[in-house]
Structures are given as C-alpha cells and as structure tokens.
Amino acid sequence: MLTTIDTPPPAQDSTELFQLRRRMRRPQRHRLLHGYPLAAAMPRIAEDLARDSILPPFVASRGLLVGVLPHPFCNPAVAGCGFCTFPHEAFTSRKAAVVIDHVVREIGQTLEARPDLAGRQIAGLYFGGGTANLSPPGPFRELCRALARAFDFSAAEVTLEGVPAAFLDRSPSLVDILCEELPARHLRLSMGIQTFDQERLRQMGRLGFGNAETFRKVVQLGHARGLTVSGDLLFNLPGQPLDAMKDDVRRAIEIGLDHLGLYHLVMFAGLGTTWSRDQGLVDALPTNKQAAENWLELRGMLVALGFDQTTLTNFERREFRGGDRRFVYEESSFRPDRFDMIGFGPSGISFAGEGEGAVKVIHPDGSAAYNSAIEQGRPAWDRAFAYSPRDRRVLHLIRRLSALSIERPDYRASFRSDPLDDFPQEFAAFEGEGLVRITDGTIEPTAAGMFYADAMAGLLSWKSLRSRRGGHALGRLQGDDNAGGHM
Numbered sequence: 001m002l003t004t005i006d007t008p009p010p011a012q013d014s015t016e017l018f019q020l021r022r023r024m025r026r027p028q029r030h031r032l033l034h035g036y037p038l039a040a041a042m043p044r045i046a047e048d049l050a051r052d053s054i055l056p057p058f059v060a061s062r063g064l065l066v067g068v069l070p071h072p073f074c075n076p077a078v079a080g081c082g083f084c085t086f087p088h089e090a091f092t093s094r095k096a097a098v099v100i101d102h103v104v105r106e107i108g109q110t111l112e113a114r115p116d117l118a119g120r121q122i123a124g125l126y127f128g129g130g131t132a133n134l135s136p137p138g139p140f141r142e143l144c145r146a147l148a149r150a151f152d153f154s155a156a157e158v159t160l161e162g163v164p165a166a167f168l169d170r171s172p173s174l175v176d177i178l179c180e181e182l183p184a185r186h187l188r189l190s191m192g193i194q195t196f197d198q199e200r201l202r203q204m205g206r207l208g209f210g211n212a213e214t215f216r217k218v219v220q221l222g223h224a225r226g227l228t229v230s231g232d233l234l235f236n237l238p239g240q241p242l243d244a245m246k247d248d249v250r251r252a253i254e255i256g257l258d259h260l261g262l263y264h265l266v267m268f269a270g271l272g273t274t275w276s277r278d279q280g281l282v283d284a285l286p287t288n289k290q291a292a293e294n295w296l297e298l299r300g301m302l303v304a305l306g307f308d309q310t311t312l313t314n315f316e317r318r319e320f321r322g323g324d325r326r327f328v329y330e331e332s333s334f335r336p337d338r339f340d341m342i343g344f345g346p347s348g349i350s351f352a353g354e355g356e357g358a359v360k361v362i363h364p365d366g367s368a369a370y371n372s373a374i375e376q377g378r379p380a381w382d383r384a385f386a387y388s389p390r391d392r393r394v395l396h397l398i399r400r401l402s403a404l405s406i407e408r409p410d411y412r413a414s415f416r417s418d419p420l421d422d423f424p425q426e427f428a429a430f431e432g433e434g435l436v437r438i439t440d441g442t443i444e445p446t447a448a449g450m451f452y453a454d455a456m457a458g459l460l461s462w463k464s465l466r467s468r469r470g471g472h473a474l475g476r477l478q479g480d481d482n483a484g485g486h487m
Contacts, residue, residue: 016425019462020433023455027268028288031457032312032402035360036395039347041465042362042383051379055361056353058117058340065332066122066151069129069345070143071099072367078205081194082275083234083267086130087347087365093136099367100139102374103345104146109377110342111150121152123339124329125184126159129347130192133162137172144181157328158184164191164210167218179225186325188259189222191215193231196251197244200237216255223256228325230259230314235298236291237265238275238284249298253305259327260307260315262298264291264451292451299447312402312450334403336395337414346370350381358387358395389415390464393422398457404450406443419443426459 031038045051058064073091074080080088089095111118125147127133135143147153160178167175167189178187194204196212210218215231222229231252235245252260267276267285275281286294299309307315311330320326332339336351336358343349348363361381364370373380387395393415400406411419420427420438427443430436435449435456445453 016429016459017432020426020429020455020459023458024433024452025288026455027266028264028291028452028454029266030263030313031454032398035349035351036391036398036457036461037360037385037465039362039383042360042385045382045384051381052113054381054384055350055359055379056357058114058120058342058352059354060116060120062354063123063332063335063339064120065329065339065341066125066147067341067343067348068103068125068127068132068143068147069343069347070103070127070132070135070140071096072129072346072365073099073134074131075134075208076205077208078203079274081204081206083204083265083273084130085266085271085273088131089367091131091134095367096134097136097139099346099371100135100143102371104139104143106344106374106380107146107150109374110344113379117342118150119152121154122156123332124157124159125151125153125182126161126329128159128161129345130161131163131166133160133166133170133174135174137170137174137177140174141177141181144177148182153182153184156184157186157188158182159188159190159327159329161190162192164193164214164218165208167191167221168210168214175221175225175227179227186228187226188228188230188327189218190230190232190259190261191218193248193252194234195237196248200240212251212255215252219256228258228327229256230261230327231257232261232263234263234265236286236294238267238281242294242297245294245298246301249301253307258317258320258325260302261313262302262315263313264295292448295451296447299450309404311404312445312453331403334399336392336399337410348380353387356387356389356392358392360385360387388464390422393417393419394461394464397423397460401445401453401456404444408441408443423460426456429459430456 072087072089073096074088075091158178160174175189193215194206195201198211201207201211219229233248233252267273267282269276269282302315303309306318308318308321309315311334314327314330316326333341341349341351343363346363346367347365349360351360353359362383363380364373364382370380396411396414397406397419406419408418427436430449431438434446435452437444437446449456
C-alpha cells in the first residue's frame with residue numbers, strides 16, 4: 001500500500017483551492033525554471049559551518065551537468081534592459097578577465113578537493129548568465145582549456161549563451177574558440193533576442209546588442225560551423241498587441257532558429273527593475289487572463305508551424321525529434337532523480353546527493369564576494385539548502401512539471417509513494433481549475449497550466465517553506481520569492 005510522509009492533516013478542500021486561486025491572480029513568474037527552493041529563499045550558510053563539508057559527493061552512477069557563469073557583467077543602455085532581474089554589474093573587459101581567472105582557479109581547486117571528479121564524463125555544459133559571450137577571448141580560451149583538462153566532454157552538449165552582436169564582433173571569435181578547445185558531441189549557441197521590434201529594443205536599451213539582421217547573421221554563423229542556434233523571445237510586453245507577438249514568432253522562425261525559448265514578461269510594481277518603477281508601463285500590462293490567452297495563441301501557432309514543445313518554455317523544430325542535435329541540457333536539469341549539477345562562477349548552482357542526503361548550494365552573486373572566496377581557497381557558496389524527505393518530493397514535482405510530465409511510476413520508484421497520496425489537496429485543486437491532466441501513468445500540465453505553472457509550484461512548496469521559515473539546518477531560511485532569482 002502506498003504511504004505518505006510528512007503530510008499535514010487533511011485540510012478543507014477550500015484551503016488549497018483558495019491558496020491556488022490567490023496565486024493565480026498574482027504575477028506568474030518563471031519559478032519552475034529556478035527549481036526549489038528559489039535563489040532568494042535559500043538560507044545563508046551559518047558562519048561557523050565548514051563549507052567544504054556541506055555538499056555531498058557527486059555519485060558516479062548519476063549523470064553530471066556543468067554550469068559556468070564566467071562573469072556577472074553586462075552593458076545595456078538601460079539598466080537590466082528594463083526588465084531583467086539577473087544579478088549584473090557594469091561591464092569592462094579587465095574586470096571580466098579577473099573574474100574568469102578566478103573561475104579557472106575554482107575549477108582547479110574543486111578537482112583538488114574532489115579528485116574523483118577528474119575525467120568525469122559530462123552530459124551537458126552551459127556557459128550562461130545571459131552575457132557569457134562578452135568574455136574576453138584570451139581568458140575564455142583558458143577557461144575552455146581548464147574545463148577540457150578537468151572533464152570528459154566527448155558525449156556532452158555544450159552551449160554558449162550571450163548577446164547577439166557579441167557572437168559576431170569578438171576577435172578572435174568565441175564561437176571558433178569553443179569549437180577549437182572543447183571536443184564535445186554537439187555545440188550550440190543561445191542568444192537573447194527578446195523582440196524584433198526596433199522601437200521595443202530601443203526602449204530596452206538593447207539596440208547595441210543587435211537587430212533583426214544581427215540575429216539572422218548569428219544563425220548563419222552557427223549553421224556554417226555545424227552548430228544549432230536558439231533564441232529567446234519575450235511576449236506580453238506593456239501594450240503589446242497579439243499580432244506583434246505573432247510577428248516576433250514568425251520572424252524567429254524565418255531566420256532559421258532551431259530552438260525557440262518563449263517567455264512572458266515578468267513585471268509588477270515593486271519588482272525593482274527599471275520598467276517596474278514606470279507606472280505607465282505597469283498599467284499597460286495585460287491581465288493574467290489576457291496574458292494566458294496570448295500564451296495559448298502563440299503556443300498553438302508554434303505547434304502548427306512544425307515545432308515540438310519540449311519543456312515549459314522551449315520549442316524545437318520537429319525535425320529534431322529523436323535526434324542527437326536536440327537541446328537536452330535543460331531537460332536533464334529537470335531530472336534531479338538522475339542528474340547532479342556543479343556550478344562554477346558567480347551565482348553558480350550545484351546540486352548533489354542521492355536519496356534523502358541531497359543539498360543545493362549557490363555562489364555569491366557579486367564578483368567581489370566570489371573572487372574573495374576563491375582567493376581564500378574555500379568553496380565559494382554562501383547559501384545552502386538540505387532537503388528533507390518532503391522537500392525532495394516537492395523538488396521532484398516542480399522539476400517534472402517543468403519537463404511537462406510527472407511520471408507516476410518514476411515517482412513511486414524514488415519515494416515509494418504516489419504524488420496524489422502525498423499531495424492530495426494540491427492536485428485536486430490543480431485538476432479542479434483545469435491546470436493538469438491526470439492519468440494512471442502521468443500528471444501533465446494543460447496548456448493553461450503551463451501559463452499558471454508558477455502558481456502550482458508556489459502551492460506545492462507553500463506548506464514546506466511555511467513550516468521551516470525562520471530556521472534551517474544550514475542557516476536562516478529566507479522568503480519564497482524569486483524577484484532576484486536566477487539559474
């Protein structure tokens with residue numbers, strides 16, 4: 001018989017339904033992409049704890065992903081492009097080179113402390129942070145060489161993320177350096193397009209990052225070298241008509257993008273971004289009802305035009321189905337039951353541990369704090385979260401919703417229980433609101449549920465974080481807020 005663990009006494013149905021509906025009225029953020037707990041909810045590590053003993057070993061039987069944030073720097077004309085909550089500092093090549101040198105040192109220090117990692121086969125490597133390709137070429141080459149010495153990338157997918165124009169104007173080209181220094185199974189580029197609308201790009205302060213012709217040239221550059229190319233689009237911008245959103249999608253397809261990330265704008269008064277302080281822009285945002293309808297239209301459009309939806313926000317050309325050129329890093333990161341993750345650089349995230357011994361750690365966001373930690377020769381993380389049995393279940397469900405399917409047999413194999421037994425009221429509320437489709441084998445978000453995924457994640461984590469707020473084994477637990485969250 002299936003059993004439940006850590007489950008509070010059953011409440012009235014209206015409690016979970018009330019909480020869900022309250023969350024559905026609030027701004028829908030990209031909580032599921034950030035995992036559990038959110039960055040802002042991660043407890044600060046108590047000063048008297050030995051940081052090198054916090055993260056458990058990376059078990060050889062599990063897959064391993066590597067995320068590298070080479071630096072936290074950016075240079076848009078408008079702070080944070082108006083909407084971005086990622087940690088970022090003003091860019092200079094000199095400062096970026098200094099941080100990258102510390103990332104190289106961190107890789108070496110990690111291998112010294114954990115020699116069992118040396119030569120480990122890597123499933124995926126992601127150079128992220130939104131502006132990784134602003135890295136100076138020389139330091140970036142050294143970073144690639146350090147990674148190639150440390151790990152085996154022969155079966156890995158490697159992605160370089162960045163500013164569109166910087167893929168074209170670096171000399172020598174970071175794309176060529178990537179091809180020369182990292183002998184991976186597959187290489188890909190990922191760029192933040194946001195929109196093809198010139199006036200919107202000006203409003204974002206992104207005209208220096210490129211325009212429609214720039215985006216096209218990046219796709220041509222990648223394809224000429226055998227790489228796949230993805231681009232991220234925003235929709236539900238202030239006052240943006242649906243036809244303009246559809247035009248962005250059409251133009252993204254026309255320039256030949258292989259993968260498309262589709263993100264609705266996260267903005268609300270008090271968020272702290274430049275745009276969120278402009279009441280006119282806040283007032284021009286669509287209601288959640290209209291924003292969800294726009295999502296349904298755009299999703300249907302992409303499917304009709306030959307794209308498969310593979311995760312909550314990722315779409316790929318149907319021709320990639322079943323092939324080895326698919327984008328797999330994100331999907332793998334949504335399998336905490338099968339993959340560990342190690343993060344290098346500012347804001348880097350690591351996750352390790354089988355069963356009930358799992359821990360998640362995060363590095364400092366700022367370059368000065370990160371550099372200081374590396375210079376002291378200790379692990380850089382300053383936030384950590386040790387998962388309880390219930391927390392592991394919450395993590396699993398949130399990550400699998402991101403992957404569009406909770407496989408009930410996998411859940412049973414991991415936890416010897418069923419999601420509907422462990423979270424009966426939550427899933428009853430989701431199903432009642434038309435957000436999930438439940439079968440004997442799976443629990444899948446509906447198209448509407450994909451838009452309201454943030455509300456579902458918030459409800460799943462609500463009781464766990466509420467019961468633990470104010471105290472945690474590794475430090476003080478913060479609020480469950482991703483206003484400054486990142487991955």
